[in-house]
Amino acid sequence: MNIIPRFRKRSFLASLVLYTVVLLPVEAAQAHKETHLVLFNWDEYIDPEVIEEFRAETGIGVTIQSYDTDESKDEILAATARGQGFDMMIGSGPSMRSYNTAGWLAKLPEDRMPNLKHVDGKWRDTYPTIRPVAVPYFWGTVGIAYRADLAPRPESWMDFFRPVPVVRGKVLLIDDSKDAVGMALKALGYSILSNEPAELAQASSLLQGLKPHLREIGYFNIGEDSSLGNGDILMAMAYSGDVLAVREHFPDVDYVVPKEGTNLWVDYLAVFDVSPHKQEAFRFIDYLNQPKIAARNAEYVHYASPNRGAEKFLSAEYLSDPILYPPAEVLQKSETYNDMTVQGARQRSRILSDLAQ
Numbered sequence: 001m002n003i004i005p006r007f008r009k010r011s012f013l014a015s016l017v018l019y020t021v022v023l024l025p026v027e028a029a030q031a032h033k034e035t036h037l038v039l040f041n042w043d044e045y046i047d048p049e050v051i052e053e054f055r056a057e058t059g060i061g062v063t064i065q066s067y068d069t070d071e072s073k074d075e076i077l078a079a080t081a082r083g084q085g086f087d088m089m090i091g092s093g094p095s096m097r098s099y100n101t102a103g104w105l106a107k108l109p110e111d112r113m114p115n116l117k118h119v120d121g122k123w124r125d126t127y128p129t130i131r132p133v134a135v136p137y138f139w140g141t142v143g144i145a146y147r148a149d150l151a152p153r154p155e156s157w158m159d160f161f162r163p164v165p166v167v168r169g170k171v172l173l174i175d176d177s178k179d180a181v182g183m184a185l186k187a188l189g190y191s192i193l194s195n196e197p198a199e200l201a202q203a204s205s206l207l208q209g210l211k212p213h214l215r216e217i218g219y220f221n222i223g224e225d226s227s228l229g230n231g232d233i234l235m236a237m238a239y240s241g242d243v244l245a246v247r248e249h250f251p252d253v254d255y256v257v258p259k260e261g262t263n264l265w266v267d268y269l270a271v272f273d274v275s276p277h278k279q280e281a282f283r284f285i286d287y288l289n290q291p292k293i294a295a296r297n298a299e300y301v302h303y304a305s306p307n308r309g310a311e312k313f314l315s316a317e318y319l320s321d322p323i324l325y326p327p328a329e330v331l332q333k334s335e336t337y338n339d340m341t342v343q344g345a346r347q348r349s350r351i352l353s354d355l356a357q
Contacts, residue, residue: 035280036061040073040089047300054287060280068219069175070095071349083272087281093127094178094337094345096134096268105133106273109282115289118309126266127338134268135285138241138303141326141334142179142263145220145228145238145246148254154235157187157258161206163213163235171213172220172228172236177352178337178345179263180207180217183237186260192335195344204351217356224249239265240323241303255323261333266306 039046043066051062067073070092077083082104091099099105110116116135123136144154151167154160161184163171173180182192184203194200220228220236222245227233229250243255269288271281287293291309298305298314304324305311311319319325 034059034061035277036063037087037275037277037281037284038063038065038085040065040067040077040083040086040091042066042090043068045090045301047297050288050293050297050300054284058280058283058287060284062284071175071177074098082274084274086272087275087277088269088271088284090137090267090269092337093130093266093268094340096130096270097127097338098342099270100130100133104273105130106271106275106278106281107132108135108271108285113282113286113289115286115291115309118289118291118294118307120306120308123266123306126264126336127268130268130270134270135289136306137267137269137288138298138301139264139266139306140240140303140324141257141330142174142183142237142239142265143243143255143257144235145243145253145255146235147228147231147233147252149252150231151234153254154256155259157183157260159258160235160237161187161210163210167234168213170215170232170234171210172216172218172233172238173207173210173214173355174237174239175218175352177348178340179237180355181348181351182263182337186258186262189260192263193337193339193344195341195347200347200351204354207351207355211355217352220246222246226250228253240326241301244302244321244323257326257330257334259333261330261335264331264334264336266336 037060039062041064046064055061065086067076073089073091074095083089096105119136123139124131144160146154152164181200181203184206185192185194185199187206188199188202190199215233220226220233220238222242226246226249228236229246238255240255243253246253269285271278275281288297289307291307292313294305294307294310295313298310299318
């Protein structure tokens with residue numbers, strides 16, 4: 001069983017090319033003493049044309065430094081002095097809450113960020129303690145991606161954890177301890193937030209039982225060489241938008257949120273308090289929340305935007321896609337990690353580490 005990194009939207013080689021393209025304006029900016037920002041982000045989780053247009057309009061460049069899991073992001077940041085070396089980061093609600101508690105994040109000057117008025121208050125308040133320091137970036141669900149032409153449609157999380165024989169050896173488990181353990185808890189009828197030792201032990205046992213079926217723990221590539229698209233993987237725990245990216249190349253890939261519900265996640269954008277360029281970073285966040293820019297960025301990454309103003313610039317097809325915007329009954333059965341404790345996060349990390357041994 002392999003543990004693989006996450007690559008978003010294009011092949012790894014294309015990602016390297018894109019990374020070089022993003023850096024070129026920054027090198028030019030440095031030569032002319034222009035300000036540039038360093039954004040710590042998932043790979044391919046922002047439209048590079050938006051970055052270039054922001055530089056052309058403001059003279060402020062943006063360098064992307066990417067990470068491959070939310071937990072690896074935390075490991076990298078732990079080796080810094082409160083995020084020194086980075087100006088901004090994009091990350092999950094639980095991780096932003098931890099950095100806010102530790103005092104790493106700068107307070108947003110909302111009176112100088114007029115485009116924040118377009119961000120839906122529902123998503124700003126999903127993790128209410130970080131509202132003063134972080135802006136919702138995208139939101140979505142965790143579900144089951146599968147090859148609809150080669151495997152039966154899963155209806156429940158137990159269909160994932162106790163899969164049919166045809167997918168044996170071709171199952172991918174997400175490399176995120178909160179979601180891997182959380183969905184095992186959901187399959188057993190428990191809350192994704194459970195800290196009950198007996199319930200976590202059952203979730204661990206369910207995950208161990210999945211091990212013979214696993215091909216990988218990680219994330220599938222979402223470009224033309226996707227392991228899900230080419231059949232190396234037939235079923236995967238996945239993020240909603242990643243599946244839409246794969247479907248651009250492989251229409252037989254489908255996605256379902258199991259009947260028990262799921263994690264309704266929100267990613268946020270924040271500025272490090274140690275950044276020497278906080279005002280420029282705030283300006284960049286405000287720029288991203290211009291409705292037209294927010295809509296373009298959403299279409300590029302294939303995720304649901306929390307920016308209400310962007311909706312009039314998105315197609316009816318986009319807004320009606322149930323993978324992007326799940327129906328009310330799915331939302332009602334889903335949970336967030338807003339009340340996840342530090343102890344609970346550590347317990348889940350140990351469970352996934354044990355599985356990877």
